[in-house]
Amino acid sequence: MPVHLFRMGLGPLFRGRLLLLVHTGRHTGEPRRTALEVVETGWVEGRRTWTLASGSGCRADWYRDLRESPQAVVQVGRGYHAVSAHFLRPEEGGELMAGYALRHPRAARQLCAYMGFGVDGDPVDHRRAGAAISFVVLVESAP
Template identity: 50%
Template sequence: MPDENTDSLRPPPPTGWRRRIARAPLLLFRAGLGPLLGRRLLLLHHTGRVSGQDRRVVLEVVAYEPDSPAWTVASGFGAGADWYRNLGADPKTVLQFGNRHHAVTARFLSAEDGAAIMEEYGARRPRTARRLCAFMGLPSDGSASALRRAGRAIPFVRLESDPPRRLESDPPRPFV
C-alpha cells in the first residue's frame, strides 16, 4: 500500500457541482444505460465498513481481461478512499460491467505491479495518464520511468470473477 505521505498530496474528493458531474455515470448505470459507457467504466458495489449498507461507485477500468474475467481499477484518491477501505474489510463483492453483474473478489496489488500497470496504461492512453498524474499531484512527463513512479504511488485493485457456485439443489449436468 502507498505510504501516508503520498496520500496527503492527493487532491480532496470533489464537492458541489464537481461532485455531481463526477457522479453522473452512476445515474447512467442506475437508469440501465451502463452499456453506453463502453468498457472504460464499471459500477462497483461495496459494503460500508461502519454502516454495513450497500454503497456504489463508478470506477475507470485500467485493464480488463475478458478470458478470466478480471478488471483492474485504481484509487485516484489513494488508500483512504472509502471504496478502497471497504474492499479491504470485505473483499467479496459484485460489480456491473455494461448490463452484466459479476461476483468478484478484490486483490490488492503490490507497488511493483502498479508500476507495470501504469506503464502499460500510459502506453495505451498517454494523454489520459498524464492528466491523471497531474490531477493526483504526481509528476509525469509521459516517460516510462515517470509512469512507473506514479504507478508505485497509486493503489491498484484487481477484481477477479468468482467461479459460479453450484447449489446442492441443482441437478448434476449431463456430459455432452
Template identity: 50%
Template sequence: MPHRQIVPLPSRPPTGYRRLAGRLRILAFRVGLGRLLGRRLLLHHIGRSSGLDRRAVLDVVECDPEAGTWVVASWSGPGADWYRNLRARPKTVIEVGSRHYAVTAYFLTSAERAEGGRPSAGGAACLVQLDTDGGHCRR
C-alpha cells in the same frame, strides 16, 4: 517537546454538485445506461462500519472481459470509502454495462504496478484488480 506524528484525515464525501454528479452516474447504471458512461463500472460494496449496501462508479484503467479481470483506480488514494470498504470485504459484485459479475479485489503493490507496465496509471494513487469468481452473477 515530544515529536508529533501527522495523521492524514480520511477523505470527506462529496457535497453539492459533485454529489449530484455521482448520484446521476449511479442512476444511469440502475436504469441500464451504464455503457453510455464509457470505461466505467459500478461497484457494489458493503460499508465496513454500517454494513449497508453502497455503490460507486469507478474508472477502469485496464480490462480483459474474456479473462474476467478489471483494474480500477482510486484517484483520491487509500482514504476513499469504497477502497477502505473493499479492504474490509474484498468479495463483492460489479456491474459492467448491464451485466453483473461476482469478483474478488486484489490490491496491487507498486512492484505489481510497474510489472504490469502501468507505473502511474495517469496519476492514480492506488490500483485495485477485480477478478471474477466464476462468471456472471444474477441480480
C-alpha cells in the same frame, strides 16, 4: 450522476470505461454503490478482470470498504459479475502504469496529472507514479 444512469439501465452508454461497484460498507454493513473508471480490463485463468485506480489513494471509502470485505459485485454495461478484490503492491502498480503508458500515453499522462504526478513520458516517471497509486484488480469469481 453515473450511479443513477446505471440504475436506469443505461450502463452500456459507458462502453466499459466505467463500472458500478456494489460493495459492503465497512461501518454499516450496508450495500454501497460507486461508479469508477476502469484503467484496464483483462483475463486471468479464464476469468474477467477490471483494474481500478483510487484517485484518493487508500483513503477512498470504496477502497477501504474493499480492504475490509473484498467480495463485491460489479455492473458493466447491463451485466453483473461477482468479483473479489486484489490489491497491487507498489512495484506491481509501477509495472502496470509503465505498460499502460506505452499503450495509452495520453490517458496515462492525464491519470498521473489528475493524481498529482508530473510525468514527461519517461518510463521511470510512470513506474514511480504507478508505485504510489493504489490499484485494485477485481477478478470475476469462479462460476
